[in-house]
Amino acid sequence: MPQLMNDPAFRAYSIACSILVLKMFAVALMTAATRSRVKQFLNPEDAKVLGGADVTQVHRNDLENILPFFTIGLIFVLTGVSGFAAQVYFYTFTGARIAHTVTYIARLQPWRTIAFVLGQLCTIGMLVQILIAAL
Amino acid sequence: MPQLMNDPAFRAYSIACSILVLKMFAVALMTAATRSRVKQFLNPEDAKVLGGADVTQVHRNDLENILPFFTIGLIFVLTGVSGFAAQVYFYTFTGARIAHTVTYIARLQPWRTIAFVLGQLCTIGMLVQILIAAL
Amino acid sequence: MPQLMNDPAFRAYSIACSILVLKMFAVALMTAATRSRVKQFLNPEDAKVLGGADVTQVHRNDLENILPFFTIGLIFVLTGVSGFAAQVYFYTFTGARIAHTVTYIARLQPWRTIAFVLGQLCTIGMLVQILIAAL
Numbered sequence: 542m543p544q545l546m547n548d549p550a551f552r553a554y555s556i557a558c559s560i561l562v563l564k565m566f567a568v569a570l571m572t573a574a575t576r577s578r579v580k581q582f583l584n585p586e587d588a589k590v591l592g593g594a595d596v597t598q599v600h601r602n603d604l605e606n607i608l609p610f611f612t613i614g615l616i617f618v619l620t621g622v623s624g625f626a627a628q629v630y631f632y633t634f635t636g637a638r639i640a641h642t643v644t645y646i647a648r649l650q651p652w653r654t655i656a657f658v659l660g661q662l663c664t665i666g667m668l669v670q671i672l673i674a675a676l
Numbered sequence: 677m678p679q680l681m682n683d684p685a686f687r688a689y690s691i692a693c694s695i696l697v698l699k700m701f702a703v704a705l706m707t708a709a710t711r712s713r714v715k716q717f718l719n720p721e722d723a724k725v726l727g728g729a730d731v732t733q734v735h736r737n738d739l740e741n742i743l744p745f746f747t748i749g750l751i752f753v754l755t756g757v758s759g760f761a762a763q764v765y766f767y768t769f770t771g772a773r774i775a776h777t778v779t780y781i782a783r784l785q786p787w788r789t790i791a792f793v794l795g796q797l798c799t800i801g802m803l804v805q806i807l808i809a810a811l
Numbered sequence: 812m813p814q815l816m817n818d819p820a821f822r823a824y825s826i827a828c829s830i831l832v833l834k835m836f837a838v839a840l841m842t843a844a845t846r847s848r849v850k851q852f853l854n855p856e857d858a859k860v861l862g863g864a865d866v867t868q869v870h871r872n873d874l875e876n877i878l879p880f881f882t883i884g885l886i887f888v889l890t891g892v893s894g895f896a897a898q899v900y901f902y903t904f905t906g907a908r909i910a911h912t913v914t915y916i917a918r919l920q921p922w923r924t925i926a927f928v929l930g931q932l933c934t935i936g937m938l939v940q941i942l943i944a945a946l
Contacts, residue, residue, distance in 0.1 A: 611882040612746040
C-alpha cells in the first residue's frame with residue numbers, strides 16, 4: 542500500500558510515532574544509566590533519594606500514554622481525516638510528551654502537569670472524533 | 677482511506693479501542709487519586725495495606741493485555757474478517773476487560789479470574805485465525 | 812481489505828506479531844506462577860532472592876520494546892516495503908526477543924545484552940527508513 546505515504550495525515554502519523562519511539566528509547570537509556578549508577582540492588586527508598594525513581598516514573602507514564610496514542614492516532618488517520626487536523630493533533634501530542642519528559646526530569650511544576658493534560662486532551666479529542674465517525 | 681469506516685469490522689475495532697482507552701485513562705486517574713491519598717512516599721507495604729496496590733495492579737494488567745489486543749485486533753480486521761466475527765470478539769474482549777477492572781477493585785473472585793481468562797481467550801482466538809490466514 | 816494478506820510484508824508482520832504476543836503471554840504466565848510460588852505479599856528484596864524479580868523484569872522489558880515494534884513494524888509495512896526487507900527485520904526482531912527472554916531467565920550474559928541491542932537495532936533501522944520515506 543505505497544499510496545498511504547501520499548496521505549499527509551499518515552505521513553504526520555509516521556513522523557510523530559518515530560519521534561516518540563526515539564524519545565521513549567532515550568528515556569529507557571537514561572533509566573538504565575541511572576539504575577547502574579545508583580546500583581540495581583538498592584531498595585526503592587534509597588533509589589528515590591538518589592534520583593532514580595523519577596526516570597522510572599517518566600518511563601511508565603510514557604507507556605501508559607504514548608502506546609494508546611499509537612492506536613488511537615492510527616484509527617484517526619484511517620477514518621480519513623484532513624492532513625491539517627492530523628498534523629495539529631500529532632505534533633501537539635509529540636511536543637506535549639517531549640515537554641512532559643523534560644519538565645519531569647527538571648521538576649518544573651506546574652508545567653509537567655500542563656504537558657500531561659495537553660497530551661491527554663489530544664488523545665481524548667481524537668477519540669471523540671473517532672466515536673462520532675463510527676457510531 | 678475513508679472507505680475503511682464502511683467496514684463494520686473496522687468500525688467495531690474503532691469503538692472497542694476508544695472504550696478501552698477511556699477505561700485505561702479512568703484507571704490511571706484512580707491510580708493517581710489513590711497515590712495522592714495514601715501519599716506518594718509511603719513504602720509499598722503500607723500502600724498495600726491502605727488499598728493503593730490494587731489499582732496499580734489493575735493498571736499494569738491493562739497494559740499487558742489491552743495493548744497487545746490493539747495490534748492483534750487490527751491485524752484481525754485487516755485479514756478481511758466478517759463484521760459479525762469482529763463484533764463478537766471485540767465487544768466480548770471489551771466487556772471482559774471492564775468486568776476485570778470492576779471485579780479487581782471489588783475483589784470479586786473467581787469472577788476476576790474468569791474475566792481475565794475470557795479476555796485472553798479472545799486475543800488467542802484472533803491470533804490463531806491470523807496465523808491460519810497468514811501461513 | 813482482504814488484499815493486504817497477499818502482501819508478503821504484511822503476512823510477515825502478522826506472523827511476527829502473533830508469535831511475539833504468544834511469547835509475552837508465556838512470560839506473563841511464568842510471572843504469575845513465580846508470584847504465587849514466592850507468595851504475592853513478600854517484599855521485593857525477598858522476591859528477588861527467591862528469583863521472582865527476573866521474570867517481572869523480562870516482562871517490563873517486553874512491554875517497552877515489543878509494543879513500540881508493533882507500531883513501527885506496521886508503519887514500515889504501510890510505507891510499501893519489499894517482502895524481503897520486512898521478513899529480515901521482523902523475523903530478526905522476533906528471534907532477538909525470544910533469545911532475550913531465554914538468556915534473561917538463564918542469566919546468560921553477554922548474550923542477553925546482544926539480543927537486546929539486536930532487537931533495538933531492528934526497530935531503529937525501520938524507524939530511519941520510515942523517516943526517510945516520510946520526510
